[in-house]
Amino acid sequence: MTTASAAGEAAPALGDAPSLAGAPSLREAPSAADVPLADAPLADAAPLADRLARARDGFLRAGVAADEAAADAEVLARHVLGWDRATYLARRRDPAPPSFEARYAPLATRRERREPVSTITGRREFWGLTFAVGPAVLTPRPETELIVETALALLRDRRDAPLAIADVGTGSGCLAVALAREFPRAAVTAVDISSAALTVARRNAVLHGVSDRITWVEAPLADWLAGPAPDGRGAGDGNTGTDLLVANLPYVPTGELASLPPEVRLHEPSIALDGGPDGLDPLRELLRAVPSGLNRGARVLVEIGMGQANAVRALAAAAGVELLDIRPDLRGIPRAAVIAAGRD
Numbered sequence: 001m002t003t004a005s006a007a008g009e010a011a012p013a014l015g016d017a018p019s020l021a022g023a024p025s026l027r028e029a030p031s032a033a034d035v036p037l038a039d040a041p042l043a044d045a046a047p048l049a050d051r052l053a054r055a056r057d058g059f060l061r062a063g064v065a066a067d068e069a070a071a072d073a074e075v076l077a078r079h080v081l082g083w084d085r086a087t088y089l090a091r092r093r094d095p096a097p098p099s100f101e102a103r104y105a106p107l108a109t110r111r112e113r114r115e116p117v118s119t120i121t122g123r124r125e126f127w128g129l130t131f132a133v134g135p136a137v138l139t140p141r142p143e144t145e146l147i148v149e150t151a152l153a154l155l156r157d158r159r160d161a162p163l164a165i166a167d168v169g170t171g172s173g174c175l176a177v178a179l180a181r182e183f184p185r186a187a188v189t190a191v192d193i194s195s196a197a198l199t200v201a202r203r204n205a206v207l208h209g210v211s212d213r214i215t216w217v218e219a220p221l222a223d224w225l226a227g228p229a230p231d232g233r234g235a236g237d238g239n240t241g242t243d244l245l246v247a248n249l250p251y252v253p254t255g256e257l258a259s260l261p262p263e264v265r266l267h268e269p270s271i272a273l274d275g276g277p278d279g280l281d282p283l284r285e286l287l288r289a290v291p292s293g294l295n296r297g298a299r300v301l302v303e304i305g306m307g308q309a310n311a312v313r314a315l316a317a318a319a320g321v322e323l324l325d326i327r328p329d330l331r332g333i334p335r336a337a338v339i340a341a342g343r344d
């Protein structure tokens, strides 16, 4: 099952950025902030839906994708009002409640400046759970749910086993937390090079009641995979004893970073995006070290970018691991590589 993410919180997939041709530059984008609040139309008396239509039009003029603009206007309004979708649909023809405009307008302005909805609201749905997000982490993407879905399919007979699961490049912790929830007896190790990201991930683990089963490791993946140094010091236990290793590492080629949409380029950390010259440096590093210590029958699940499937096949062969499958996402793009890296 792939759970749908909340409407209107779509974020561009990584490595398959839509063309920005024709999008106005940020400096040219009309800004609601230029309109003093006192001069703003009496939105409180007009139907809510009319105000949202104006917001949608502003987003479209700023270059927000046509299939996102209306949903974004709604998500921001519901965030301000604390309404679920059903309440919004029932009340959208009512006049906007008092003080709505004063709270909505600044958020709409931020969206016109191409800040993602997720960093404006500070949260994002993933696998049916709400995650705190912010500038320190990549906003979880719907296609990454395929990793959770694949893990469930591979380990369907071991849901209640005391598995050891590792999430390398945990970011917001979306995979670590979702897997900890799905495998209630698993011990999860979550690794990230960014201490700011780990702070967000820890918060999400607490939010979802799984923090007691997640060990946090702040380290470059190569250090963690190498395990403790001979003198006993080191980043962690490496992958020794791991049953399932998941990784959604940066995979955007460095040369493509500049052409990513502003939502990604300006508002997501480059350390979560930049995969080196061909986008595959982090995966190369992972595969170089991963075969050594995994448990018998263990699997490695890795998210890959659009157009990287053949290169990933070659990398797996060079690393001496068996690439079992590359599962497509909902758009048919080969996305989740399934690798047998343990001693089968």
Ligand SMILES: C[S@@+](CC[C@H](N)C(=O)[O-])C[C@H]1O[C@@H](n2cnc3c(N)ncnc32)[C@H](O)[C@@H]1O
Pocket: 137, 138, 139, 140, 141, 144, 168, 169, 170, 171, 172, 173, 174, 175, 191, 192, 193, 194, 197, 219, 220, 221, 222, 247, 248, 249, 250, 251, 271, 272, 273, 282
């Ligand atoms: C693409 S984000 C994925 C975040 C999260 N797993 C998700 O699926 O939304 C990649 C994460 O890998 C981390 N990262 C990048 N290079 C790393 C490295 N060499 N070692 C460990 N973590 C790294 C980044 O800080 C970032 O949080």
